Amino acid sequence: MIRTGLAPRQLACFALVGLGVIAMAQTPLRGAEASQVKIENFTFAPKALSVKVGTVVTFENDDDIPHLVVANDGSFRSKALDTGDSYAFTFTKSGEYPYFCALHPHMQGSITVTP
Template structure:
């Protein structure tokens, strides 16, 4: 028998949010999530992109065309990020 302690765990179920990379931009450009939620970037462009937090909290490395990358939001805060391959592509994930 396996017993799992749920002390300190909220009743909220983690959600998965989608950010689409397409036409040289992140959509939506600003996303608000909660701790424990997943953020998935899906690259629908014809070339690779990255989702790299300025604070270095996360870094997808290159996401190939038709591929995705997922990040689990563990710490609250505002996380501006960019594509390191295309300087004009920027977004923000806010973790509450």
């Protein structure tokens, strides 16, 4: 077995012949689901996202200016996200979570959380 610096929950198995690697198998991550919303060109992508309870949603700013992600009901609020910054929130209750950018209110999105 060769250690490769993979995340602790990942396991890699290598079969070596001579100096070359023939095969690699990797187990999937376990635990909470994860999902991502990209912020780019003054939009949230995807604009609407459906996830299960317990999912961690990460908002990542790929725009060249700051954005601030805020739930309409106040259940989550990021700090100002500069280019390359991200904010993660774990959805622990089912429901609809519309959100917007507090710096650019025309930017809107929605997360639907199901049991």
